[in-house]
Amino acid sequence: MGKKTLTKADNPAETQDQMIADLADKWRDKKGSLIMALHDVQDHYGYVPRDVARKLAHELDVPLARIYEVVTFYNYFKLTPPGKHRISVCMGTACYLKGAPELIEEIESLLGVKEGQTTSDGLYQMDVVRCLGCCGLAPVLTVNEEEGDKVYAKIPRKQVAEIIAKYSKSGENEKK
């Protein structure tokens, strides 16, 4: 799912209301579709903002608690905004055996963030994810780019710094 950019629309409040209303119309009559509606929200914002959750609860006529109940149960839904570059390290069995814990350690020491946290400048976020399904390439990490996730395969610990540098502000400028 291509994540939309998180830039604020010209008229944020109004477009947000409209979007939620559309979303509610799309799912209201389908039984048990709360999770699907939340997927749409998360696709749009990258997380489930509290005000959106409140409005959605109102539109779908479900208690806010029900929404939070679901959001907090599933790993996929987030309550805080994601970092600009999301580094997801695969922790499937194959990656685990082939050195994913070392990659995580390296990222933790380089960026000073723990699993699920975002750096204070909002540039990086590190996630530890379940099997990405490309165990032949272990260990694997992905970084989200505009065109979709970029997969880095069979990476040695030493290469981590290089990958992170590619997404730093100066690294981006170099690309341009």
Add this chain to the structure above:
Amino acid sequence: MSKQTIFLLRDTSLTQDKTRDFQILFLKVARDLGIEDSIQAVRASDLGIYDKGYVIKDLTNEVIYANLQESDIEKFLKATLMGEGSVDEFKYTPDKCQLRIVLRNCGVIDPESIDEYMAHEGYCALAKALTEMTPEKVIEEMKKSGLRGRGGAGFPTWMKWSFARNSLDETRFVVCNGDEGDPGAYMDRSILEGDPHAIVEGMILAGYAIGAQRGFFYIRAEYPLAIKRIEKAIAQAYERGLLGENILGSDFSYELEVRLGAGAFVCGEETALIESIEGKRGMPRSRPPFPADKGLWNHPTIINNVETLAAIAQIINRGGEWLARIGTEKSKGTKVFAITGKVKNSGLIEIPMGMTISEIVYGIAGGVLGGQKLMAVQTGGPSGGVIPEHLINTPVSYEHLAEVGSIMGSGGLIVMDEDDCMVDIPRFYLRFCVEESCGKCAPCRIGGYQMLKIIDRIAEGKGVEADLEKMKRIAEGMQKASLCALGQTAPNPVMSTMKYFAEEYRQHVQDKKCRAGKCTKMVQYSIDQAKCKKCKLCVVNCPVGAISGSREEGYVVDQVKCIKCGTCYEVCKFNAIVRK
């Protein structure tokens, strides 16, 4: 017009998918040679070959060429189409041990084209069932085939179907379980992505057999391509009248839609999956009533795994006896495995049931990576167990794997060598289960956590003799009293390693030693003075300054200061650092 030769192209090195560039170049070379019109080059998503560079499959004679370079294209085209020279050196002989039933179309057809699927017997089974067979006959055929659920437990598919069929409640549902959460397994994803129509057809047939009105695909949100392809396949099926009202002119009407998972392993469990489709937290219900009796919104619901559904159309096409001829007495047909870990060729394979694990590991997968000694093979992911080296000739089937204390599982097959620690591996799986436990029932929530604390303690070198007995008792409680399979099977990895690798546990507990050096808290680094060239590289790189000494006296590691980071071990160019 000259005959069209179709080539399937694929970059199998997988470091980066460069197949598109290769295709452009391929066509450019063909244009330069003036044979552009007589060929068609298609990018394949998966040919079942891995780490062999660019691979080309010639569809006219089914010959596969591997390890090609960009520079070989001209030579290749000249040899295959113009009869100049030879490219026999690139010929690739696929191993004959595999039998592709479920994966037959994967990598062969364009998964986004319903026409290509139809050209490969697609939807023939549906037409046959709707025109010639009653729903009871369809179930009868499934019974003859002996197909058992491929999700792991191996419940006979026909039986599940007939429970729902015979229910008094007329509102019935079919669910495709595409919530593949096992770490190290990706069979379902490959099938969903490679042959989505086969699963759609399987879903329709299942719906017809049990008399359902609607079906749901429940797919992990982490599989965007699989979701996209299934959605497209459903839309195409609607366009052709294969879904919707009065399918193919019969009085059977059926709707399909996709629901997304949201990253909860427990949702692979039937009743938790139902809760999730209903839009709630994915917590299992107590059973009975079973879903076939009271499932989605309390109506009869059958839930089948992707791999199970992918086999159904072919069973109807070829008859149940056809499948029943493949496999062992109690396990029929084929099984797809995702081989990963320390093997030379990791990847997806499909084998007939009854093949031994050693045939898979040494035959198909090419043996252990780096010529290491095989330690064990793990099947069934966090719910399964390990199979030690001396039982490697166990045939793959539900009953044989259960005998040795593992399970078939959904199809992850992880090979471990001597560098893997048999305390660390079950600890990884147990941690996974504890994190994924939904917390509804106490045996799983509390038992799992306590067990993890004990095994953590053992791995840190603080274990005592009584811990092993304690773990056994907790495991028994979890197996007996947990609400769903997650809790019931969570102790399996620990129990099976304790059974087969008791010596290793003893070493951890009594000697405080980890043979593989994986339990880092127990590892000790020291310097082999005979090998040490006094280059000081380790001294400079040690983050805590734990290495001291001088050129004359040699260097030593201060065990109190050492944080066991392994940096010295990595930087030493002379293998002088000893890890024990």
